[in-house]
Amino acid sequence: MRALASGMDVPAFDDTPFTPLRKPLSECRVAIVTTASLHRPDQERFSQADTGFRALDRNDRELIMGHWSPNFDHSGFQIDLNVVYPIDRLEELAAEGVIGEVAPHHYAFAGNQPDTVSEIRLDTGPQCAVQLAADAVDVVLLTPV
């Protein structure tokens, strides 16, 4: 599967954006953004061509992995959601003072996207960035599946 995917067409970016950390990690508010199509049972399911995202509350643990690809393991997530969405690890790091705070909201997109990813680049990604900024998030941990 990895071999198959490494030949995929992806948008090539020539530049690498870089926002340096502006304060110590121990003062940073951290959010997770995952592309595992996670959602709560009461939220709209991800459609097969979903370019949107779902906001997860910091305390949500009863989540569904609604990703449409049949190609990867679901058993790890079913046993321990932290293997996809390490929210409990983040809480521990905050309690220990390694990071400043856990953000109040985290976000899930669908990883299966058209090759250009243009909706996410130009529309829903920036919308999510606005919501993260409104929560004064400093650091985003991105987890795929």
Add this chain to the structure above:
Amino acid sequence: MSTLAHVFEAAGMSTVVLASMADVARKIHPPRVLACEFPLGRPLGKPADVAFQRQVLNQAFAMLHATEPVFEHFPEVVASDEMPMACALPPRDDPHAPASVDEARGLISAYRRAVSRKGVTSVGRALTPEQIPDALDALHQWANGASWKDVPLPGKNTVAVCHDIRAYYLEAALELVGDLAPGGRAFDAWFYEVTEAGQTILAARRALKAQEAPFPFWFYMVAGHLE
């Protein structure tokens, strides 16, 4: 995934990407990448292993202190275990029902226990749990020569139906083995190689392909490498 790093960095946030596909991440050039060779679907490597997950996060967060773009590899590879998980299946109950239908009916109690313990289920994209045997019955008929145009599939969407059947078996099986964390491919190996349901899905998929059903209708029913 890595595309979102561009978007968030441009908005003034620092990002770090846990990448399961190092080659793909390289092409997209996000600023901080920790490439992890773990089973696909397990970006933190090992379920229910707090210490291991912490190691991954420690390395990822340490990369935030770099003053320029950085690409690192997590030093430990977690291989996918391809051995089918050891989970006993219910004995035959109704000899007149197709084996997969009988099997799915036999798992309903374990499935219901799992749902009441977890409080959530992944079944429900296209089917209720009670419809799982009916969907397998239709797939069984397709596999045995019936045309998909003549025998309707409950839930209609083949890909959603197959996700629901797989999720039903996953939740029931983990309940039966007590959430012993199986290896990265152990559940799928069991499902597709050992269970009647997995075999029925694979056979129905081959039949749809032979009937020249539309490609997206059958191809995404299972992982791309399965036949």
